[in-house]
Amino acid sequence: MKAVRLLRWSGSVLSPRTRPEFFPIRQSIHLIQCRTQATAAATIDHIEEASDLSPSQPAYIPEDVLTRLPSPPIEASRTSAKLAALHARLSLPSRLPIETLARTLVDQTADHNPKFNNSSFSVLGNDLLAYYTSEYIICQYPRLPLAVVFAAMYAYCGPKALATITREWGVQPAAAPGGEVDPGFLQFMRLPPEPQPERLGPELVSTQSAMVASPNNPNIVEKRRRSISNRTVYDDEFGEPKSSGIEQSIDLSQGVTMEKASANFVRAVIGAVYLHAGRAASKQFYKDHFMSRQLNMASLFQFRTPTKDLSKLCAREGFQPPIARILSETGRLSRHPVFVVGVFSGKEKLGEGAGSSLDEARTRAAVAALKSWYLYSPLDWKLPSDTEEANAKQWVPQMVDQGDVVV
Amino acid sequence: MNSLLPAPAMNSASSRFYKLCATVLNTASKRHQSTYRRTRKRLNIKPDPAFLPSKTEAHDHIIYNPPPSMPNIYHTPTIFLPKDDKRRLLQQQQSQPQLAAGTSTGVSSNKAKMPPPVRQPYTKKYHLKEGDLEEMRRLRTEDPDTWSANKLAKKFDCSVLFVSIATDGIATRKKLQQELVTEVVKSNWGTKRRLAREDRAIRREKWYSDA
Known part of the structure; x- marks a missing residue:
C-alpha cells in the first residue's frame, strides 16, 4: 500500500467545507468558491475560475457578503499576516494547514456550524491534554495523593492555565466575531457585561462532603458524600462535577467568558496538530508548551492531622514509630523563641521543621516528613506514551504505590 | 572532607563574630562620640578563617560555607526510598564514613547520643477492662460537672483523648x-483582640501546608 505524503500547509487534504444555507440565496460564484475548500467538491468551472486568480491577488468578496458571514472566510486565512506569524511563533509543524489554524481560533459561540468552529478539535485536544498531563504527573510522582493529582492537573491544564498560555502565545480576542474580522484574532461571542461571579477553582481540593448539583437536574442541589474515589469515577479530570449538556446549550446562545474561549482554542490547537501531524508531533508540542511549565508540587498539600498521619504511615510501612526531637533552640524564655525539631524513626531523620513554639516546630516537621514521602520521584521514570513510537525502548513497568494514608 | 564539616556550635564563625561585635559596639559606658569614625574602625574586623585564602591549597578553589537552611523536601530520606532505588545504596555509603570520622570506633557510633525528645516517648498500656469503661461512663452520666474528662483521665490513668472517645x-x-x-x-x-486571634488562627493553618 502506498503511503500518502502530505504536502506543506496541505490545504488540499482538508474535507470540503461549505455553508449550505448560502447556496439558495447566493448565486454568486464568489461565495461558493470562497467557502469551498477542496478541489474534490468544486466543479470544473470553479477550478477554472480559481486558476484564473493569481495567488498574489486574493478573491474579492463584497463587504455585504462578508458581514453576513459568522466567521472569516477560509480564503482570508491565506493572506492574514497574524495567522502566519502565529504559526511561525508556535513553531507548529508545517503539515498543519494555516486554514485549520484559522478554524481553531473560531469558538462555537461565534460560528454555530460545527464545520467552521473549533468544537470538534477541542474535544480531541482536551482528551489528549488530560492524558499527557495525568501520565506526566503520576509517573513523575507515583506516591502523590489523588486530591493533589487533581489540583496539579488543574494547575497544568485547567482553564486558567490555558487562558494564560493563550496570552503568552500572543493571541488577541476580537471585539466581536464576524466575516470581516482578521482570522488571526480569537473569535467568540462575549457574555453580556453584567457581573459574572467566576466559579473558584479547586486550589485546595477538600475531601469533605460538599454541596453538589445532581446530574439529572442542575437546579436541585443535593448533599452527597463526594469521596475521592467517587470523583475519579464520576467527575472530570480535575475532580469537579461534569457540566451537563443543558448548561452548554444555554452558553452557546449567550456567549462565553474569555477564559473558556481561550481554553477551547488551546485544546483545539493540540487536537489539530494531532490530526494533521500525528502523535509524535503532538507529543513534542505538548512537551514544548506544557511540560516546560514549572509547578511547585509541595505547595499543593494541606494536611489536617500531620502527626497522626505520619505515625499511621510508619506503622503501615513497618518503620519505628516517629519521635520528635529538639535539634536546636534559642530564646526559650524570650518573646521570640525558635525551635528546630526533627522527626526521627529510629536513627533515620524523616523531616525537620522550625517554629516559634514546640508544637509548631513538631507539626511542621511532620508535614515536611509527609511531603517528602509523597513527593518521592523515581530516578528513571518513563512515560507510557513515549513507547508508542516504532523505535522506542522497551517499556519498564513503573512503580505503583499503595496509596495515601487514610486516618 | 573534614574542612567541609561544620565546626562545633560553641566555636562557630558566626558566634565568634557576634561576640566580637558585642564587645566592639558596647558603648553604653563610653562617652558621647560625635562621629561614626571610631565605630567604623572597630567594625573593620578580620574575616573568619573559613573565608580567607587557604594555606593548604595552592590555587583558587571553591569555598563551601553555606548558610544554615531547612532541608529540601524533594531529597527523599533513605528510609522512604523503595528497596530497589539506587539512591538507597548511595546514601548509605555516604553516611558511613562520616560516622566513622565523627567517632573513634564503630561501636560507639551506634550508641551516638540522639537529641532530646520533645515529649517523653511512652508505650500504650491497654490496661482498662470493659468494667472500667462502664464505671467511667457511669461517673460521667451521674455528675458530668465533677467528673470532667481531665479528672477521669487522671483517675483511670489514660489519656484525655481516650476518655473523650469512651464517653462520647x-x-x-x-x-x-x-x-x-x-x-x-x-x-x-474588642477589635484588636479579635483580629489578633484571627491572625493567629490563619498562621496556625499555615503550619499544615508550608514546609
Whole structure:
C-alpha cells in the first residue's frame, strides 16, 4: 500500500467545507468558491475560475457578503499576516494547514456550524491534554495523593492555565466575531457585561462532603458524600462535577467568558496538530508548551492531622514509630523563641521543621516528613506514551504505590 | 572532607563574630562620640578563617560555607526510598564514613547520643477492662460537672483523648453550656483582640501546608 505524503500547509487534504444555507440565496460564484475548500467538491468551472486568480491577488468578496458571514472566510486565512506569524511563533509543524489554524481560533459561540468552529478539535485536544498531563504527573510522582493529582492537573491544564498560555502565545480576542474580522484574532461571542461571579477553582481540593448539583437536574442541589474515589469515577479530570449538556446549550446562545474561549482554542490547537501531524508531533508540542511549565508540587498539600498521619504511615510501612526531637533552640524564655525539631524513626531523620513554639516546630516537621514521602520521584521514570513510537525502548513497568494514608 | 564539616556550635564563625561585635559596639559606658569614625574602625574586623585564602591549597578553589537552611523536601530520606532505588545504596555509603570520622570506633557510633525528645516517648498500656469503661461512663452520666474528662483521665490513668472517645455523646448538656460560655467571652472581645486571634488562627493553618 502506498503511503500518502502530505504536502506543506496541505490545504488540499482538508474535507470540503461549505455553508449550505448560502447556496439558495447566493448565486454568486464568489461565495461558493470562497467557502469551498477542496478541489474534490468544486466543479470544473470553479477550478477554472480559481486558476484564473493569481495567488498574489486574493478573491474579492463584497463587504455585504462578508458581514453576513459568522466567521472569516477560509480564503482570508491565506493572506492574514497574524495567522502566519502565529504559526511561525508556535513553531507548529508545517503539515498543519494555516486554514485549520484559522478554524481553531473560531469558538462555537461565534460560528454555530460545527464545520467552521473549533468544537470538534477541542474535544480531541482536551482528551489528549488530560492524558499527557495525568501520565506526566503520576509517573513523575507515583506516591502523590489523588486530591493533589487533581489540583496539579488543574494547575497544568485547567482553564486558567490555558487562558494564560493563550496570552503568552500572543493571541488577541476580537471585539466581536464576524466575516470581516482578521482570522488571526480569537473569535467568540462575549457574555453580556453584567457581573459574572467566576466559579473558584479547586486550589485546595477538600475531601469533605460538599454541596453538589445532581446530574439529572442542575437546579436541585443535593448533599452527597463526594469521596475521592467517587470523583475519579464520576467527575472530570480535575475532580469537579461534569457540566451537563443543558448548561452548554444555554452558553452557546449567550456567549462565553474569555477564559473558556481561550481554553477551547488551546485544546483545539493540540487536537489539530494531532490530526494533521500525528502523535509524535503532538507529543513534542505538548512537551514544548506544557511540560516546560514549572509547578511547585509541595505547595499543593494541606494536611489536617500531620502527626497522626505520619505515625499511621510508619506503622503501615513497618518503620519505628516517629519521635520528635529538639535539634536546636534559642530564646526559650524570650518573646521570640525558635525551635528546630526533627522527626526521627529510629536513627533515620524523616523531616525537620522550625517554629516559634514546640508544637509548631513538631507539626511542621511532620508535614515536611509527609511531603517528602509523597513527593518521592523515581530516578528513571518513563512515560507510557513515549513507547508508542516504532523505535522506542522497551517499556519498564513503573512503580505503583499503595496509596495515601487514610486516618 | 573534614574542612567541609561544620565546626562545633560553641566555636562557630558566626558566634565568634557576634561576640566580637558585642564587645566592639558596647558603648553604653563610653562617652558621647560625635562621629561614626571610631565605630567604623572597630567594625573593620578580620574575616573568619573559613573565608580567607587557604594555606593548604595552592590555587583558587571553591569555598563551601553555606548558610544554615531547612532541608529540601524533594531529597527523599533513605528510609522512604523503595528497596530497589539506587539512591538507597548511595546514601548509605555516604553516611558511613562520616560516622566513622565523627567517632573513634564503630561501636560507639551506634550508641551516638540522639537529641532530646520533645515529649517523653511512652508505650500504650491497654490496661482498662470493659468494667472500667462502664464505671467511667457511669461517673460521667451521674455528675458530668465533677467528673470532667481531665479528672477521669487522671483517675483511670489514660489519656484525655481516650476518655473523650469512651464517653462520647454522654454529657451533651455540658458541651452546649461550654459553647455558650465561649460565645459570651468572644462577644466581649474588642477589635484588636479579635483580629489578633484571627491572625493567629490563619498562621496556625499555615503550619499544615508550608514546609
